Amino acid sequence: MAAVAQCVRGALRPRLPLLSVALRTSPRLxxxxxxxxxxxxxLEEDQSQSQNEKKVEPSSAEKLLAEEKAKLEEQxxxxxxxxxxxxxxxENVRQRSQxxxxxxxxxxxxxxxxxxxxxADILEKATESVPKEExxxxxxxxxxxxxxxxxxxxQIQKVFKKHGLLRLNPVGAKFDPYEHEALFHAPGEGxxxxxxxxxxxxxxxxxxxxxxxxxxxxVKD
Numbered sequence: 482m483a484a485v486a487q488c489v490r491g492a493l494r495p496r497l498p499l500l501s502v503a504l505r506t507s508p509r510l511x512x513x514x515x516x517x518x519x520x521x522x523x524l525e526e527d528q529s530q531s532q533n534e535k536k537v538e539p540s541s542a543e544k545l546l547a548e549e550k551a552k553l554e555e556q557x558x559x560x561x562x563x564x565x566x567x568x569x570x571x572e573n574v575r576q577r578s579q580x581x582x583x584x585x586x587x588x589x590x591x592x593x594x595x596x597x598x599x600x601a602d603i604l605e606k607a608t609e610s611v612p613k614e615e616x617x618x619x620x621x622x623x624x625x626x627x628x629x630x631x632x633x634x635x636q637i638q639k640v641f642k643k644h645g646l647l648r649l650n651p652v653g654a655k656f657d658p659y660e661h662e663a664l665f666h667a668p669g670e671g672x673x674x675x676x677x678x679x680x681x682x683x684x685x686x687x688x689x690x691x692x693x694x695x696x697x698x699x700v701k702d
Contacts, residue, residue, distance in 0.1 A: 587645065587688045594646050597637070598685055598693060604634045605683075641685070649684035649695045651677050656699050660684060660691050667698035674702040 611627045618624065638648060651661060656675050667678035677697045684695030 588690065590644065591687060591692065594641075594644070594685070594687055594692060597641075601634070601637055601641070602682070604630060604637065608634060645688040646692065647686050649686060650680055651684075651695055651697065652680050653677065656697070660686070660694055661697045662694040663699045664696050665698045666701035669700035672700045674700050676700045 608627065608630050611623070611630075616624050616627050641648070649660060651657075653672075654677050656663060656677055661677065661684065664681055669676060669678040672678060676699070677695075678700050679698035680695055681698065682696040685692045
């Protein structure tokens with residue numbers, strides 16, 4: 482046993498200085514380890530902070546994008562409204578222009594028709610002025626002249642009708658201020674008040690529009 486103990490002590494003697502050296506250097510090692518640990522913790526904190534900043538930054542960017550999107554949507558809405566109003570205005574202008582063109586086609590001959598009405602009035606007065614009892618075979622010249630005037634009057638009324646010009650002879654009709662012009666009150670036995678008893682001058686309408694009102698005498702209340 483004593484020999485064994487001596488062998489053990491002999492084996493441990495060379496290693497004792499190394500152990501002592503290790504014990505002397507252990508505080509430095511511990512300090513370095515502590516610094517590495519602290520550095521690792523700081524690195525982890527920096528990484529977590531950068532991650533938090535990255536998380537914050539996308540939220541701010543998203544907010545800016547949302548605001549920009551809202552602005553663009555509002556601008557798009559305004560442009561769309563303006564475009565629709567412009568289309569509506571253009572359509573209204575087109576319809577008004579088309580209506581004016583149609584009215585010009587219909588009523589462009591209005592002044593010409595008014596001039597022809599004077600001719601029709603003269604023909605009517607000429608036929609009315611011929612004594613009916615004088616229209617006989619014994620007076621062939623007067624008869625032929627009268628028949629020619631009547632035929633001319635009929636033909637001119639056909640031409641008027643072809644172009645939308647209609648004759649108004651409203652005897653017995655109700656007075657209408659849009660179509661008739663009352664010149665005097667006339668007695669009318671058995672007729673309702675406001676009824677047209679006499680027509681002094683016939684009227685005319687061009688495509689439904691009164692071109693010249695009829696001059697009439699109306700039954701008084």
